[in-house]
Amino acid sequence: MPIQSTSNKQYKKIVYMICLIGALGGLLFGLDQGFIANSLATIDHIYELTTTQGEHYSAVLAWGGILGALLSGIFARILGRKKVLILSGFLFTLLSLVSAFLPPLEILIACRFGLGFSVGIASFTVPLYLSETAPTSIRGGMATLFQLMITIGIFLIAFTNVMIVKALGHFEISLSLMFSVIVIFALIMFIGSFFLPESPRWLMLKGKEDKALKVLRRVRSSEKEINDEIAEIKESIIENQGSGIIMLSKGYFWKILIVGVVLQMFQQLVGINMMIYYAPTIFGYAGMTGIIALLAIPTVNMLFTFPAIKWIEKWGRKKLLYVGAVVMMVSMFTAGFAFLVIANGGTTPGAVPKAILLISAVVYIFGFACSWGPVAWVVCAEIFPLKGREIGMTVTTMINWTFAGIVMANALSFMKVYGNASIFFVFGGFCILSMVFLKFFVPETKGVSLEKIEKDLEHGVKLNKIGQR
Template sequence: MKNVQTKNTQYQRIVYMICLIGALGGLLFGLDQGFIANSLSTIDHVYTLNISQGENYSAVLAWGGILGALLSGLFARTLGRKKVLVLAGFLFSVLSFVSALLPPLAILVACRFGLGFAVGVASFTVPLYLSETAPTSIRGGMATLFQLMITIGIFLIAATNVFIAKILGHTEISLRLMFAVILIFAFVMFLGSLFLPESPRWLMLKGKHDKALDVLNKVRSSKEEIQKEVAEIKESIAVNQGSGAAMLTKGFFWKILLVGVVLQMFQQLVGINMMIYYAPTIFGYAGMTGLIALLAIPTVNMLFTFPAVKWIEKWGRKKLLYFGAVIMMVSMFSAGFAFLSIHESGPSSITNAVLLLSAIVYIFGFACSWGPVAWVICAEIFPLKGREIGMTVTTMVNWTFAGLVMANALSFMKAYGNYSIFFVFGGFCILSMVFLKFFVPETKGVSLEKIEKNLEDGVPLRQLGDTESTPQAPVQTVPQSA
């Protein structure tokens, strides 16, 4: 009886540790992503940056994220999931600490690039580690928790930066404290990751079966559960070992990879990172500097990630993306017309109200649709053997276009008028709906195996989720519909 109680206590402790690393990995992702929004004015004051320099500092996180996403798969395979998490936590801690010392601008930019690298690594490795290590009963919750904690991190850093600046002003002390907030959570993640068990799947992949069983004995509650998982891991390794590169010779894989690439491209080209990073700056152009203007975007982004978890299974992926695209299109055009009116007649209470409401509605539309759903579809449409390649490439594309938006949004507004960029992003919302109609399948309620079989059988891309789809006839002379 005592042994059973000891095992249950150990099991609960490890599970709590897994929950902690999942939460902190997502939180740090959000903290670093949301840092710029309400700290850019302080950075500008301390380092006397112009618009272009501010954009470059903001965007360098994305360039680091691209490199992190590219190398994370290699790191996870060679070093192991745990060591990569330790590395990410170490980088978060050291680079946040150096940033808090307010070094010369070149070093500060290099630190942000390194933080982007750590974010890219964590965004790949944390969900992978959780899916391989967390008990089945909480695995789905962990995936949801990771996404939710990103939005909480964005909100938390936005709120703390606002209050630090309000209390202390745009001073060096303020900026040090802003970086210190990230440092605290980064150090906790680093220490916590040192005590995590290694992924049992990775241990078995490396032939360390005894160590894998030791881990499973700690993180699973019964022998039956352990035996079932060992069998599943062995089968998965046998099916997928050394097969990823072979997918690059398959025409159908390149087609579905293009769908994932364009999907992630549109996730950024609808304008989300302009709103996440620069909303306070944009509102400032209209003379809006109150707490509502400063915190509305991160607050709504966090709150409306919750319903997406339910709606994605109730409505389906494609319908939710359509819904979000329409909402974002209308709100972008509304914001554009509000800024056009401000450009011609100056700000007024009506135009400011329209601008603020448009931004809030836009974030609602994104948070409950394109924010989480684009990632879900990318995780579902790739064949098992090419899933790691597909996710790596599409993640890099997402970071690339995020960087392009961050590096050019404010300069574009300065060159062509504050209203111009809203019409551009509204146009991309329209194009995204055209893409959805002709190329993106509905994957709700369809097994991954069925999607993969339809893809291999030559079923048109937008019909991959049809459970009764039939292969494309080889004698057809009309170009295949997507």
């Protein structure tokens, strides 16, 4: 039976629906990640948490994320991309709703762990689904949209939480409303996922070519485009069958896997999640509780994700990571010294060190959002040979969540024991170590094909020389 092209109107309708659900997946990721920043004081007030308990509640999202990242590939392979999106939307909705009723602390913590699990599987499955389903012409835009919506989600929940507290104070109704914001968007994603088509690549993996063709008729604009994609999918399935296991027997794959692991480790050890999660708390230690102090970090994080999209191709990955590390190092050390001055200023520290602390934090976020935030993920996606990419991305994502949890679970306690300035010097030191690592072990992947990377790895080319002509 000949394949008929879909109408332009119908084509746009389904493509926009795919974009919307992808955007909601990223938005929910950001909402849950950014939730703590301006809600922790309210949670502490209602549940009477100690510093350690507050850190534990914050960090449990990461522990759930590790499990989600570990199982997401298995779920996506067995259940299909669409069913995993439905599952993720359901968990987001249910667990946020239960949290909104302010259950006992143990249940609230369990819900946050479950939300971390949902974030873990969504962060893997949504980009995978978009890359396999969206038309080639907008795939790059979809990847950018997902990352951008994460930062928008972080800003949105920070803003709404601040407004709720300013209007109602640190009371039970405020915390219920904070969780309800997540429930609304989660419910839209859950319901919307039922109307999405399944990934044509997954259908082909399961031998359902007829159903794959039906999906492609809805999301592609010509018979040639459909036939070409079917042929590409078939070739890819044959070439990559069992390839992940094979790659584990290759010594060069383990080398590049270690590079990816350390890169993601440094992405967290430069201190980003301390700033995303605890910036309002840290500013509060310095006597800064105004709107600017509460919203500066999520706002800058969102706005300066845009330049990275352009700079990553203009400057290259490695140079951008270098620049970001330098900016973050200077900012962290400056913030540390500002806190030392504030600590020596008694109960009424001057306005100058406070201003320096705030500016340093903003510059730090600028440095991260333009470099290590998006670029570390891009490099990890590019350094792995195609046949080992799924394993490489799963492992490096789990490492990212692990060190995110370590930072979240210990940052405030570290400051309490060693002084408020101490943590900034520690993270500044990790920025220096990250530059050393970049110099000796990280290749520049801009404009280098996956085939070139794999060939250089096989031939024993030094890691930092891979891809060079």
